[in-house]
Each structure stands twice: as structure tokens, then as C-alpha cells.
Amino acid sequence: MADRYILRVTAGPGYDEKDHVLVPVNETEPVKIASPLATIDLSVRVRDYNGLPRGSPSSSKYFETEPHAYNQDQYSICFSFTPHAPKGVQSGEQKDGIKGTDLQFGNDFDRPIRDKLPPGFSTAMNIVKWWIDPGLDGDAYADRPHLYGPALSSLNALHVGAPEIAEDKGGIFVEEGGGEDVRAELGMPVDGKGRMKWGLNDANKESWLWKYGETYGMDFYNPYIDFSTFSLRLPGFHLPILKYWDGQGLRYVLRNRLTGEVYLAVCFTIHLKEDVDEEGNIKEKAKEQGRKDDESRQKEAAALSSQAKNTAEDDLD
Template identity: 40%
Template sequence: MAPPRKPEDYTLRVTAGPTYDLSTHVEVPINSSRLTHIESLEGMDIDLNVRIQNYRGLPRGSNETSPYFEREPHRYNKDQYSIGLQFTPKAPSHGNSKAKVNGSGNGNRDENGSAATEASEGRGSMVNNEKDVKEEGEAETDQEGHQPQGIPASDLQFGNDFDHPIRNYLPPGVNTAMNILKWWIDPGLEGDAYADEPFLYGPALSSFNSVRVGAGEHDEEGGCGLWVEEGASSSESESESEDESGEDDKKAATAKAKSSDNGTNDNSNNNNSNNNNNNNNNNKPKRTSGKKWREEVLKGSWVGNDAKKRQKWALKEDSKKKWVWEYGRTYSVDFYNPYIDFGKCELKLPGFGVNVLRYWDGETGLRYVLRNRLTKKPYLVILFTLYPNDMVNEDGTLKPEALKATARASGGGKNETDGAKATSTDAHASGNGAAKKDGDKDGFDEDKAMEEARGKLEGVKLGDGPTGGSGGDDDVD
């Protein structure tokens, strides 16, 4: 029998990019105040900040923790990780999509206008087989046939997905864990862990713990990084981007490409472009401040700047129509919780705990995705991957076998034969079968777990059972 896996025998690496393709990813600095800028010219500009307690991973020399975790509410919550984002949606265009990633950590855009790549890391793709996929470039319209001036709250999703089955590696009690998540922690979640392509998604508006209309605070000196306070900016400039569609970036990238091809440093195109853009921007109506925008959207709801009330309000269908992530406007969000301990490789839900290494297949990573519900196309993909220590060189680079394993686990060649071609009916049958065994396998007691979860979460106001968050008498309209 092989010896049990120990967390200290593995090294964690976090990468991020605008697609599932790993060649578009860069390594993300952890517990750093520096931001990683990720840009898809047809989707969204994003600044990313990831913080992890008791971090043991790449890049070498990373801090084990961040001052972020000493600030409230994170100290009280004993939060274990945070994914902070500052993003600006862009109106979709119908040209060829390009992506730019700046992994230098300074939050600036790629001066060369090209994607930073790690081609040797292999390529992965997400196979989209969900029924409501729209053709590329096709936009959602309202009842009057008008295209929205942003992304409706129902269509911007945040969550996890996999592009191959993981049902054979799931621990006992997964269905119970899913119920705990959905009933008491985030009632907006929908998912299927037993599907051929497992997923767990919820509307971003109800999934993120903190949502700010406008730029967040960038605490670089204190080392905290991106700090997101629930609410909105009262400044127009902090809530807007002059370039709603990304046309400025496209023109600049085209001009630079031409200059490079000709071997000259021709600034005339850039000057003309800037003059035209200034004229166009002068004709645009001035954008309202984030504070006014948020107050207008939440009018009559009594939500104010209360994060819990906003999460509950966001679960209502009418609310999802009112809140539209506006093109050209900047938003800041933060996702955090105490449920995943990356240092110990444990999942710790109230009433449910599991050592992940015991059931891990040795390759599959944890993937967080910000995506469009209609197109299934991602704006941001963040991949958390564990590597055996002997697969990581002293300088922090990965050995070839580690790169190949990552590519396989992310869809770039993994041969999943057992159940990979099962129909959706078979997949659900497998799930139901596993659920029935939850009470027998490894001594897992579902009733006891649920009772413990109820006891620990009885003060949580987001949900009171299967219908939690979507109804009941409260002061959130």
C-alpha cells in the first residue's frame, strides 16, 4: 500500500488567463500587493489579486500570508483565501479576438500589445455542450429587441468547472456538501459534480462576498493589495472607463504591429487615433458616479451597503434584471471564505470535512472561472494546481513531466475512459448511486453532518433551508 500523501510533499502554483488555454496563462504572485492584469479585447479588463493563508507554493519566496487576513471581517471569519478582482466589462465587437496578459504584477497593460504565453505548458480547452450556447458574437436582446448596455446579472457567473469526469474520485458525502453549500452558504449555486463536465456556478452578484461599484482600494504600502469595501465610489472617474468597447486598445495594438513590421517608430497613427478618441469621448454623455448608479439600481430595496442583504436581494429574478454590469464602468469584487485550507489540502464545510489528497487523482487542479452564461465563454480562468515537490526545479520552474500533467488535467490530452462517454442520464445515475452510499462509505453519517451544519450555520441569514434567500419575510425587497 502506498504511503498516505502529505501536504508538505506538494507545491501549489496558481496561474490565470483570459481563456482555458494554458498558453495564455501567467503565474500569479500570491500574497502580494501587486496586481496581475488580464485583458480580453472582446470581453473584460481585469486586475487580479490572490491571497492564501499558510501558503506553500510558487513563485519561490512568496509570503506565507497577507496582512489582508488580519483585517476584519477576515480575522473573525478565519478566512483561508481570497480572490479579489477589479474589472471593466467591454461591449462585444465582431472582429477577431485578441488577449493580453501582464504577469509582471504591476497592474500595467502589456506594452507590446501581445499575449504573454507559456506555450510549453500545453493547451487545454473547455468543451461546451450546454443547450443554451449562442453563436460567437451573438448578443442577448431584451423584449424590445435592444441589446443591453452591459452584462445582465443573470448572465455573469462565477464558479468552478472541469472538462472531464471526476465522479470516480469524489469522496463520500459530496451530495451532502453540495446541499450545505446551496441551502445555507450560497442559495444561488447550481451544479452537478457527477456530470461528464462537472460544474458549480452562481450569479457573480450573489456569489461575491463584497461588491463595489468603482475602483477598490489598492493598499500597496501595507501589503494588503486590492481591498474591496461593499458600496460604491462617489467619484465619476473611479467608476468609468472612457473606452467601452476596447477600440482604443485595438487601434493602439494595430499601430504598434505596423510600426514593428516596418521597422520604424511611427507615432502618427497613435496621435491621430488619440485625437479621434478625444473627440468621440467629448460627445459621450457623462457617466454617473458609482454611488448614484448603485442607489438607482437598489432603489426601494433597503440593501444600502450591506453585503449580506445585497447577496440575498441578488437571488430574486427581478433583481437580476435591474442590475446590469455596465460596459465601460469599473467594478471591484472579492470572494473569500474559510472552507478551503490550501495549506492542509482540506475542504472544511460546517458538518463536512475531507482531506483532498486522499481522493485526488494526482493531476486535476481546482479551476475558478468568471464567464458569460449565454456564450459559456470565460472572461477569466484561475487554475490552482498541486505538484509533487520533485516536479519543481529549485528556481521555481516546472519540469517537463509536470507541464504535461497539467495539460492533460486541463483537457489537453487526458484520456478519461471510465464513464467519459456516459449520457447525462447515466451520469446522474452514478451520482444518485454514490449519494445512497454516502451513509455507508467510510462511516459517513449524512444526518449527523446536516445536523452539525445546521448548528454551526443557524445564525446565517442568507438562507433558511432549500428555499433560503429567495423568499420569506425580510427587509430586502
């Protein structure tokens, strides 16, 4: 079944896909994502990649480096992040940067997925929160499902300062480090796992500031999503994604919890191969059908939400 589909990765400074660019997966040259809020250089790597753009490298030297070779990591979202001070900052707001409590990284969706969640989803989420990211929080059953964690504890590697760009490591390469003085002052561990655990503490998050104008290297990676077979593999849990897919992409966002502003959105979307032309563009007919399907799903979701609200009100009566 998976061989009927092809993967496409796009990225932009927000949710509007009109502002997104096609990401050259596994290439060493990063993609620049610029907005008034931030400047970002982005590299996306996917093991055993056979997606768009056509002719993309099937892998990256990144996966031959450690710890990724040992972990058998399947993909990476790696980037440099330089936040900019917003215009018109009012008194009492953050003037020097984004607090550690407010910069979030995670997934969200435009419409409900509750009717598509597989049996055992709660078990899978418990595995993720216990084994992978205890800082994750959100609501997968909401009208706009979301699961976010503090970037301070969710990102696998953090480098204070501009990250290394090395062709023999696949392009942008982030290793834990940098900012030794501020790390020592705040008691932040020098290793990635230690820093992620440190970042779960509320007081530690309050003490950290993502400073405007300063560059940070960030890398998010794991061995749990296999994009070559479109499957999720957690310890003791396996899920064929296509069986429960509703047409939405898997979207990763870097956002501000306080303001709701988005700095980066990276979308992994699946398309039928027959809907993609020779140049790798989505055929207009498929786009139009997708828009109709989206409208239909949104109306259905709104109707279900209204029905649930009326039922709840009747129960109160």
C-alpha cells in the same frame, strides 16, 4: 502526505493555460489580465502559503483586516473587472452591458469527477447551498462538471467603481459600496450580505446591468478551504482533498451564462514537489506525463459516457 505537494496559482482570460500567467500570491502588486472582453487586475491571497513562486510571502496584511481576521478566511480572489463591449453585437443582444442574470462566478472542470466524489458529497453540497451560497447551480456529475452562481449573489464584496489599492491592506481591497444612486434606485442593500441575498431574486438580477466600460471591484473569500493542509472544512464536514484528487486543479471562472465566454479563470493546481525545478517551473517530464494522464482519463471518461448512453438506450428498448 500534504508535505509532498506544492500549490501553484495561475490566471488568464480563458481556459487555455498557455495564456495563463503565474500569480504572485500574497504580493501587493496585482496581476493584469487583459482580453478583448475585459480588463482585470487580480490579487490572490492564501493564508499560510508555501507554494509557487518560491519565496512568496506566507501571508498578507489582507488577513489582518476585517472581516477577514474575525472570519479566519483562508483565501481570497480579489479583482477589478472592466467589461468591454463585444464587437459585432447583433440586434436584440445586450448592447450596454451584461445582465445580472448572465454574469456567473464559480467552478468548472475539464473532465468528469463523479468517480472521485467522496461519500457524503451530496450532504456537503446541501451545506454549501444552505449555509454559504444558495444561488449555486450546476451538475457535479456531468462530463464537464460545473457549479456556477450569479456573480451578484456569489461574490462576498462588490464595489461599483475602481477599488482601493492599499499596501497596508495587502493590495487591491474591496469593500461593499459605490454606486449609491443606482443601489438606491434598484433597492439594493448597502451591505454585502444584504446585497448577496438581494441578488438571489430573479427580478433583481434582471434589473441589474454590469455596464461596459465601467469598473467594478469584486472579492470572493471564505474560511472553508485550507490550502496549507489541502482540506475542505465545512460546518460539520471535513474532507482531505488529496484523498480524492484526480490531478485536476480547482478552477474559478468569471463567465457569461448567455454566450459561454470566459472573462477570467483562476486555477489552483497541486504538484508533486519532485516535479518542480529550483526556479519553480514544472519539469518537462512531468508535463508530458500529465498530458498522457489527461489523454488516458479523457478516453476513459468518453468510454464510460458511451457505456452509460448505450445502457440507457437498452433500458428504453
